[in-house]
Amino acid sequence: MLDQMLVNQVRRRVEGADLPLVVELWNGQQLGRRDAAAVRVKLRQAASLKAMAAPSMGALARAYVEGDLDLDGNIRDILALGDRLCNAAHAKPKPSADRWKWWRHTRSTDRRNIQYHYDVSNDFYGLWLDARRVYSCAYFRSPDMSLDAAQEAKLDHICRKLDLKPGERFLDIGCGWGGLLLHAAERYGVQAVGITLSDDQHAYVSGQIAARGLAGRVEVRRMDYRDVPETGAYDKIASVGMFEHVGRANLATYFDKIMSLLKPGGLVLNHGITSAATESGGLGSGISEFIDDYVFPGGELVHASEVLRAAAHSGLECLDSENLRPHYGRTLWHWVGRLEQRADEARRLIGEQKYRIWRIYMAGSAYAFDHGWMELWQVLAGKGVHGSQPNYPYTRDFIYR
Incomplete structure (x- = not known):
């Protein structure tokens, strides 16, 4: 009945x-x-x-x-x-709630959550990412740009925003499979350090450093951002696609740490997914709960205004901000199409259930970006020198050269 x-x-x-x-x-x-x-x-x-x-x-x-x-x-x-x-x-966005506590982002919990998502299989990610294995929003200078070209354009976009120069010390927080780290060293001549909590990523990047002859110029560490020791040692810092794992309760800790790592006059670029709703703990219609349980345990989206507020509270001055929302929708549709084209290989590597998780998660995320439920913000900020402004050009012209 x-x-x-x-x-x-x-x-x-x-x-x-x-x-x-x-x-x-x-x-x-x-x-x-x-x-x-x-x-x-x-x-x-x-x-x-x-x-x-x-x-x-x-x-x-x-x-x-x-x-x-x-x-x-x-x-x-x-x-x-x-x-x-x-x-x-x-559907109303999920309200910000008490569940987002500091204890959701202890070092051990964050390591476990990162490894759950990223230590699936390096070969699996290699099936559908670009040749550099860049797992973050690409930058499409034209709609017909290939994924590989758009990811290279994104890496250059970040390096130019940071105004990277040869010999500078550069830190990549959450370096993934090393796309930005290696690009910045090879194309812009920086001394680069990348950190990740993923065992698979650490092994892969270590192999790339050796294969490319970059030992001595590039280093990758299996390390929590809170444990990076070199106070005031970095000219430039990037955090790309890692910010979503920080958690609202840890925003102050995160930006305070970045502030302490930067040299006076240094710059940081924070690239991360944000909520489109100003007062939100995540997407509605049960989407956030699904993502937390199956995709990104412990992940949390905040509004871009909270990013600016937290960075400013830590003493960083916002110099530039850009919303790449349409670019992430296009990026994700590329990933979904490439994953579906190699579905049988993906199933052999990770099994049917995980294949379904990644397919529906990435397609749902593409739909959410296309419809303005989420945004992707690049925020460039700097550390002033004795009360003066950070070392940054007066105009944005140099970014688009």
Whole structure:
């Protein structure tokens, strides 16, 4: 009886909204518009009805990842129909709550969370990232730019914003697979140090340093940002795609540490995903909870205004800020397409469930950036010299040379 009530509820929801969607039940029964279906949802068991009867984006993603339902169709159509089915565009952002405490970001917890996400398989990431394995928003100077070219343009964009010069000491916080670290050393002549909490990334970058003959000029450390020891030693610092792991409660600690590491007159570029909502603890419609449980444990999004406030409170002066939101949507769609093209290899490397996690997470993130639910801000800030301004040109012309 309960199952039939849920079936009727799903039928009313799907057919009442007149969506180009078919829901196929475990017994072969079909609900929805079979004549014009762009997406087919296959429910594996009666328990799967709950996710469809009162759906949220997060609940549907969980059911997909757990294998309770299958999603057939173009991934863009799947996300668009999921948005309409769940009315996700009108879901309130998750409120900032007491759950975001300092204890969610102890050194041991952060290391465990980072390793959960990044130590999946270097070969897996190599399937769909660009040749440099840059796992952050690219910079598309034109819409038809390839992913590899756009990632190189992003690396140059960061290096130029930081006005890197030969011989300067450069720190890359959360260096990933070394794309920026190696680019800055080879193209701009800096003495570079990268830090990461990922064992896989540390091993990969160490191998790249040796293979490229950069020993003595480039160093990679398996280290928490809070433990970098060289006070006042760095001319320039970049943090790219790491900020999302810091947590609201640790913003002061994070920027205080950066301030202490910079030389007087030094510059820092913070590149990170932010919430589009000013007062938010994350995305609504169950999305944040899904990401926390399956993708980025301990991750948290804050608004760009909180980034500026926290940096300023630590004594850093904001010099430039840029929102790259459209660029991240395009980047993610590239990643999703490349992952789907090599789906069989991905499944062999990491298994069906993790493949589903990355596919739905990256596609959902692309959709969120395209629709303004999230933003990506590059904030450039500097450390003044005895009350004067940081060492920075008067105009932005040099960035676009």
